[in-house]
Amino acid sequence: MSSTPAPRPTRRLQAARLIGLAVVGVLGMIVTEAPRGHFGAASQVTLLGAIYAAALVLLALVFSLGALQGRRWAARGSLILLSVNVSAFLPALVHDFPVAGSVMLWSVVQVANEFFVDDTRAQRVRRHEQKAPTPASVWIQRYGPAARHILAVSLIANLSIVGFEIAASWVSDLTCLLLGLGVVALTGPFMLAVVRQQPRHLAWLALVLLGAPWSATLSAGLVALALYQVVVFGFVLARGPLFDDLVQSFLHRPALLLLSTFGSMAVTGALVLSFPASARGEPLSFLDALFTATSAACITGLAVLDTASTFSPFGQAVILILIQLGGLGIMVLSTFATILLGGRLALRSEQALEEILDIQSPGAAYELASFIVVATLALEALGAGILALRFSQHGMEPLDAIWYGMFHAVGAFCHAGFALWPDSLVSQQSDPVVLGVIMALVVVGSVGFSVLAALWLRARGEHRRFSLQTRVVLWMTLALTLVGTLLYALLEWNATLAGMTTPEKWMNALFQSITLRSGGFNTVDFATVEQATMAVMMVWMFIGAAPGGTGGGIKVTTLAVLAAALPALLYNQPRAVLMRRAIPNDIVYRAATIVTVAGFITVIAVVIMLATHNLPFSHVLFEVVSAVGTVGLSLGITEDLHAIGKWVLIALMFIGRVGPTSLALALGAQKTGRVTFPEGRLMVG
Structure with missing residues (x-):
């Protein structure tokens, strides 16, 4: 020394x-x-x-x-x-x-x-x-x-x-x-x-x-001292070099920062949820606390315990904070990842925010992150206000209505399916206001920051052509929503939708179609759905939302790229074409790798779960796909899992949240090697 x-x-x-x-x-x-x-x-x-x-x-x-x-x-x-x-x-x-x-x-x-x-x-x-x-x-x-x-x-x-x-x-x-x-x-x-x-x-x-x-x-x-310290801590962090360091760390080691961010949130949240004050009765075991914290931080929604009856107001507040931090974290980090990978965001051509997207400057990155945070909080506050007013009209106490409105609004925008009712939103299945607000927040959170910003600029009167990213996300979201609604209504009209009026059937079918792509809420009992419906639901959960949004899955753009590559392969075309734009081959390879790896992980997890649990194959597959897609829907077997099953789902939720983005960053960072090998021919198919 x-x-x-x-x-x-x-x-x-x-x-x-x-x-x-x-x-x-x-x-x-x-x-x-x-x-x-x-x-x-x-x-x-x-x-x-x-x-x-x-x-x-x-x-x-x-x-x-x-x-x-x-x-x-x-x-x-x-x-x-x-x-x-x-x-x-x-x-x-x-x-x-x-x-x-x-x-x-x-x-x-x-x-x-x-x-x-x-x-x-x-x-x-x-x-x-x-x-x-x-x-x-x-x-x-x-x-x-x-x-x-x-x-x-x-x-x-x-x-x-x-x-x-x-x-x-x-x-x-x-x-x-x-x-x-x-x-x-x-x-x-x-x-x-x-x-x-x-x-x-x-x-x-x-x-x-x-x-x-x-x-x-x-x-x-x-209490006053603690509140003062929270305020001062925020100012001290904002005025210090921490954000600059985070930006530089992301530019040099993006995948590592992504993994460490969500891993730290999950472990810290587990420690706090294991506090005696977090539970209404006996303190949670560390495994159950880790499962809940991982589900909240990775904005999934799978739960081994009932949120309302198990967790105290303090514990529920911890879950809400984890959901909010997880939602903001994935939006900011995945938006930066899109830019880092060379994605053409809709805003890149917009003069109003040209400087914001130059993330080589730490100050510009700070503006971009601030813009995302402010937009997220504003949308959540609007949804929370409407929900709180509606809940109070249902006879709920004002403070309870505000809490329920805030909790479900944040959960909907961040795609975390935690609910303060034991049956999720089944009790609200006939309320068009509640379901409408939840659906709107889920859709807005699913499309990603770049699409939201492009739509916001268009709403302000700046009529410029949408980027390919924005157009693909909007069209794929619309197509999957409509097709999912029609399929669910067709298959469940006289099953889980029975007993409802015709408008309520269509409204609930639309709700399931939207929430299946990582929303996590449900207004019907999924334990009684038809086998064909279950298959459709798993496909929608596997697809997920859009890059830069709070949803999970392989992403709608990945599906669009693979769909465009299929005719190119069939007709021996050199490049895939999507909306009259040629897609680079490295993006096609990246999309195929993401789908292959996600499918491989799903298969391994299903085998482990079946080997360690005496549960139906369809229920296990549904649970695994829900965890990989960070959806949070379940057929009712989550609470029956023992330690091995819980650890498997914890790993799947974590991989499902950080895996696709980390894998894309890892593939995007690879350089073409100088060594070449002679071609070899194989018969396939």
């Missing part, structure tokens, strides 16, 4: 990391469920636990003060605290593996970051802040890394208090209160500089006062 004192921003980050190690260790000691261990049961502080906490806090304070003063001996502080945490929590692994393992993993990651990442991170911060020397940017340069870390630790601490229901513990409350007050003192100058620069941001701080008024009670103060 160099004898030269570290720069002040690095020293502050080192001190913040030491405090974070102490806070996580103390809270981990409280929430660890080890009745027969040295930490005792959850919310209990044993004598050994108190000694450990006191020693940890004392060490953290001593070494953090030394770090701030640039003392050389302080550099050993993180290693010493790591040793203390690992030694204390290693015996607790036997009693409470998730909590003890999380504390140990956090400690190891923080120490690793300190020794391997800090120098390059500080250089990126300095390069980033040289662009805009404002008071806020100067603060970011000096205190940004430390503030981001301590804010993350403080938010994790507040989440732990709520999730593990330890608000009655004075140790945890005092820890979070002191940490929150320290955050206010640290970030106060930054927020004042931000408000002075842009007074409109004062509204975000006003929400803190409206959300949790300050009072004499400690709980209200902690």
Whole structure:
């Protein structure tokens, strides 16, 4: 280690990391469920636990003060605290593996970051802040890394208090209160500089006062502090180099970023859903929590537990957040992937957004991502408002109506089939307003950002020719919707649609046709559908939605390319032609590879499921296709699966969400080799 004192921003980050190690260790000691261990049961502080906490806090304070003063001996502080945490929590692994393992993993990651990442991170911060020397940017340069870390630790601490229901513990409350007050003192100058620069941001701080008024009670103060920290954390991240780093990471390692993003969301969501506060009764097992979190983050909708009766309002909120993050994540990342692969988006020829699509510039990428987020939230808010009004007209309490409207609007746009009714939307099958809003949100979310933006510009009066991407998506969506409606009505007119009026039959047939392509909701009992209908449904689920949208499947453009390639192969034409445009052969190969790999994965999963479960073949195939296509529909066997089946579906949902885009990126990044081989002839067919 160099004898030269570290720069002040690095020293502050080192001190913040030491405090974070102490806070996580103390809270981990409280929430660890080890009745027969040295930490005792959850919310209990044993004598050994108190000694450990006191020693940890004392060490953290001593070494953090030394770090701030640039003392050389302080550099050993993180290693010493790591040793203390690992030694204390290693015996607790036997009693409470998730909590003890999380504390140990956090400690190891923080120490690793300190020794391997800090120098390059500080250089990126300095390069980033040289662009805009404002008071806020100067603060970011000096205190940004430390503030981001301590804010993350403080938010994790507040989440732990709520999730593990330890608000009655004075140790945890005092820890979070002191940490929150320290955050206010640290970030106060930054927020004042931000408000002075842009007074409109004062509204975000006003929400803190409206959300949790300050009072004499400690709980209200902690809630207000937590809300303040959420707002400040967003500003600190937005003003820092994080987004620039993400853009550069996507440009250089797009598939890896895609995999790590959804993998991190699923694991983090599983940990939070396993909190006692997430369930109405006994806490979920980690496997069930991971299944639910993966289904929500990968916006699928398959569930091994009933959402309304199993999960508390806190757990439902976690599921909603995972759905929203998963929907926004796939829209942003897949849109960037389309551009990176050379796709001709509809907006590329639009002067109004030409600069936004130049993602070689991090600022332009930030504008593109912001545009997608704002458009998504606006559409969801509109749908949530209509649904909430309709639910209140049905006699639902105002707050319940708002929650139900928001939950189902976000779920519909993001194509996550989670519902707060046990029968999905069967109870709403005769309400044209509810079904109409859900169908509209599903369709809008399925077509992709590029198509939405092109339609928006056309609606504003800019009459320019749609790109091939937009035209293919619109025509394929229309064709699949109409054909699916006719087939479902024809096959189920006197089956699942029996007992409805003629308009209701057509409305529900249309709903199933739309939701089959990754929507995930149902208004009829799919357990009683005809075998022929089941086959059609699986085909529609396998096809899915459009690239850049929130739906899954192999994508409608993939099907269109293969359909165009078929006559080219039959008539020995050199290129496939689609809507009077020649399709490059590499795109045809990419489409064929995606379909082949998806089919191969489906076959393997079906074999494993049949070998480990005594279930009908049709039901297993339907479940597997639903998971691969991230649809979320089921014939009722999800709750009957044992551990192996759940792990298989978890893997399928993850592959179905990130697989097609990652595979396309991997194929698109391949370069033609210089080595050529002599041709060989084979008889096929």
